[in-house]
Amino acid sequence: MAAPSPIDPRGPRFNQAVLASALLAGFLVDWRAVVPVFAVVLVLGAAFGPRYGPFLRLYADVVRPRLAPPRHLEDPRPPRFAAAVGVAFLAAGSLAFVAGHPGVGWGLALVVAALAGLSATTGLCVGCEMYLFLARRRGVRLVA
């Protein structure tokens, strides 16, 4: 299978910054719809690529043209895997809200918010590291 094209790593970090901010703002005002909404936002980017992720697209079309070229590129698969993990957490959180367990729902959403915030500020993407760990064990060759 052909290796995917490397991407500007600032795109996923922008996406994670928006995600963390939105989830924290939603938690502050108890707007539970933010959880399934961002599950859908993440699944669009993870399943169909950056062109279909609203905030990845916003970064590519609006933010990136105003920035200097990236100093390095990265393999797109680790951030997509991380987004998929985020989707799983947010989907479970959404189900918890529906089942009448808002504490569990917000707990799962805040885990995602904390990890997304950490990734946005430091570049340490826990989901990406999980992917890299699995990729090494399976012999997947990365493109960056």
Add this chain to the structure above:
Amino acid sequence: VTVLARVIVVVALAVVVACGDRLYRRWRRHVEVDAPEHPVVPSHLREGAARTWVLFTTPYCATCGPVEASLRASDPDARVVKVDATRHVELADAFSVRAAPTALLADADGRVTARLVGAEAVDRYVRSPA
């Protein structure tokens, strides 16, 4: 849950993220610039050069090509050798290579005098060599 409790939770999360940020940056600096106890770079890689950059790469590493070009341009007197870490696993393990690109600078005796992990570390070094 009251609004105050929510604010406290959000502030606590922000503090955790900020602490994680500081710890991670400190660890990255340690990994990027610290030279652990390295074995001597084998003579067949140095071929008598006074300075040798050993650049560990992987086959699909997108940043390794630009990093190699950057090293060659910034240090034209040095020998630059690319080593595919997936083909020379024992050599990569001996130098504790965990990511590509990893660049090692060896002197004439094969002693490692600089270790740069990642394209950003190389970029920083090229702009202002330590």
